[in-house]
Amino acid sequence: MALLSLVPVGLKKLMRRLHELCVIEGLKINYKKTKVLVFGRRYVNHRWSMDNHQLEQTRVFKYLGVIFSDTLSWKTHLQYTKQSAIKTVGAILKFHRSTGGNLVTPALKIFEAKVIPQVLYGALIWGWDTKAISSLETIQTDFLRRLLNLPPGTSSAMLRAETGLPPLTTHIHLALLRFMRSTVHLQNKDLLNLYLTHSSTQKSWGARLENLLHRYHLTIHQFNTIGSDKKLREAVIHHSQYLDRLYLLNSRSAPWYWRFKTDHSRSPYLTTYMPSNLRFAFTSLRFFSLPNAEREGRIAKVPKEQRYCICGYQGVEDLPHILLDCPIYHNPRMNLTSRWPDLNESAQLPIKYYS
Ligand SMILES: [Zn+2]
Known part of the structure; x- marks a missing residue:
């Protein structure tokens, strides 16, 4: 049970009332578990008591699984x-x-x-x-x-x-937007506008909602008229995937990735059964993180022209070199390509890549 008041006097009054009620109903209060939490920017210690029992004023309190702190920081x-x-x-x-x-x-x-x-x-x-x-x-x-x-x-x-999961923050934002939508639809259609017209400070509900919608390129009008929670979810997730794509298009750590992966769905090779060591090798190739001198040199800040391969090749040891040129991998490469005639044919073609 929680008693709430805006002023100490009000809370003390409520506590007295509760005590009186408990006496009438024959209920006992566990004073060891009864705590007081005072919200405010500065910590002020008050004296609290109920039926001559001192009550502790705490700075954090867990209520229904949520931990509240006196500064209202989460x-x-x-x-x-x-x-x-x-x-x-x-x-x-x-x-x-x-x-x-x-x-x-x-x-x-x-x-x-x-x-x-x-x-x-x-x-x-x-x-x-x-x-x-x-x-x-x-x-x-x-x-x-x-x-x-x-x-x-x-x-x-x-x-x-690669896995098709939206960011956790998008899930959180969706929960907030769904809640705001339900408020609008349950009570008064003008409630949302009311929030907005009273949004004088940055922290008001209207301003917060406006910021959140702006993040997903949605207008208040679209938010008000969007047909269902499902459609809202689709619009929000679609935009968060667009932001990821934009990031990946400009990513220097994996310049290839967006050339073969054009959507946010779970990659098929992840859903089929294959030995985990093969899957790990394939994933690290897709993610451009297979060990090679180019990648390690980039992390260790070695000049690009010094990221040589041990085979004696006079260029940078990068993934195209390992996969297509390096004589060290000649046998496994032939072993693979000979099993796949079409691939063997295309391997003869001059292959262009970008780094
Ligand atoms: Zn080599």
Whole structure:
């Protein structure tokens, strides 16, 4: 049970009333578990008591699974959320590598069913804190990176394009937008306009909603007239995928990626069964993270002309060199291409690539 008041006197009055009611009804209050939380920018310690029992004034309190802090910052709650989500991610990956048989689809399904709701809990209250929620994104990025066995620093946009998952922040924004939509539709159609006309400060609800819609290139009119939650979801996810694509088109770490992956759907090779070591090798090739002198030199800041291959080739050891030219891989290359006549033919053609 929570008693709320804007002033200390009001709360003390409520506490007295509650005590009187408990006496009449024969109920006992557990004073050890009863706490007072005072919201404000500065911490002021008050004296609180009920029926001659001193009550503790705390700075954070967990109520119905959400951790409230006296400054109304959601940092503590989000840290707690992150820690518990990371624990679940650890358990999913452990399952994936043992009983899960290294299958990607079941691991992704468990992530969507367990971790996303875990992160989203209470998002309607804390989700407006744009800066704080961006820190949650690493939960999903780290999970996908470890699931696909890719090195640290792998682009989150690429991981999302490969698996078809939208960003966690988009899920949070969708929860907020759906809530705002339901408010508009349940009560008064002009309620949204009312919010907006009273949006004098940056932090008002109207301004926050406007900022959020702007992020997904939606106008208030579109938001008001969009047919269903499903359509809203499609529009928001579509725009977040567009932003990822824009990022990938200009990404220097994987210049090839967007040439063969043109949408945000789960790549078919992830859904079929294949030995995990082969899948890992294929994924690292797609993500441009197969070990090579060009990549390692870029990370270690070695001048480009010094990123040689040990075969004696007078150029940079990059992926096209390893795959198409390098004599070290001649035998495995012939072994592969000879099994695939069409590929063998195309390998004879001069291949252009961009770096
Ligand atoms: Zn070589």
